[in-house]
Amino acid sequence: MKKVKQTLLTIALLLGGCAVASADDVKAGDLVISQAWSRATPGGAKVAGGYLTIENKGAAADRLVSASADIAGKTEIHEMAMDNGVMKMRPLDNGLVIDPGKTVRLAPGGNHLMLQELKGAFKQGDKVPVTLQFEKAGKVAVSLDVQGVGAQAPGDAAHSGHMDMKKMPDHSGMKMK
Numbered sequence: 001m002k003k004v005k006q007t008l009l010t011i012a013l014l015l016g017g018c019a020v021a022s023a024d025d026v027k028a029g030d031l032v033i034s035q036a037w038s039r040a041t042p043g044g045a046k047v048a049g050g051y052l053t054i055e056n057k058g059a060a061a062d063r064l065v066s067a068s069a070d071i072a073g074k075t076e077i078h079e080m081a082m083d084n085g086v087m088k089m090r091p092l093d094n095g096l097v098i099d100p101g102k103t104v105r106l107a108p109g110g111n112h113l114m115l116q117e118l119k120g121a122f123k124q125g126d127k128v129p130v131t132l133q134f135e136k137a138g139k140v141a142v143s144l145d146v147q148g149v150g151a152q153a154p155g156d157a158a159h160s161g162h163m164d165m166k167k168m169p170d171h172s173g174m175k176m177k
Contacts, residue, residue, distance in 0.1 A: 024036070024143075024145075026140060028137040028140040029058065029062070029134075029136060030059075030062065030136075030137070031054055031056055031057070031058075031098065031134065031140070032055045033052055033053070034052070034053045035051070035052055035153075035154045036052040036130070036142045036154075037050075037052070037145045037146070037151070037153075037154040038051065038122055038128060038145075038147070039122065039149055039150070040121070040123055040124040040126075040146055040147065041118065041121050041122045043121055044121075046116065046118050047114060048114075048118060048122050049112045049115070050067070050069075050114075050128075050130060050144050051105075051106045051107050051108065051113070052105075052106050053106070054103065055102075055103045056099060056100050056101065056102055056104075057101075058100055059100050060136070061097055061098065061099050062097075062098050062135055062136045062137055063095045063096065063135040064077060064096040064132060064133070065133050066095070066133040067130055067133065068131050068133075069115055070119075071118060071119050071120055071128060072115035072116055072117055072118055072119070073116060073117025073118075073119070074115075074116040075113060075115050075116070076091040076092075076114045076116070077091065077092045077095060077111070077112075077113060077114075078090065078091055078092065078113070079092055079110070079111050080109055080110055080111075096111060107153075108152060115130075122146045123146060124148050124149075127144065127145060127146070128143060128144040128146060130142050130143070130144055
């Protein structure tokens, strides 16, 4: 009987840990927003990227139409794409569609939030509040977990304390449209 109680207690603790691990997921209508993160910025930086995952569990498409953050003078939804062998970044003026039953990932090297005219640095361990505006789900508050400067994904411990220049996208040569 004692073994059964210990086993049940262990299972309860493990399941409780799972609930905590997904507590940062934000639900808005049929959308689930998870893994919201950014990278630490060097002092004086005026731009930062924001990354997250949006899952549409509904039967109708929704659209991320805009984003805002108090720490940034301007926040846009951007895409990065190859054009004749040149990587270009541009704002998605019509937003980003999240089709029903699909998951959209905003990630380094692809679609992302571009926070511009930063009013302060992003420091590793910070949480940066951002408001997402969806066509159907409305305004949704999320927090970007700030990772290390060279992070490639949320919780990227391998890059949490140093900059890996080979893997970081270089925005300096980007052409804005």
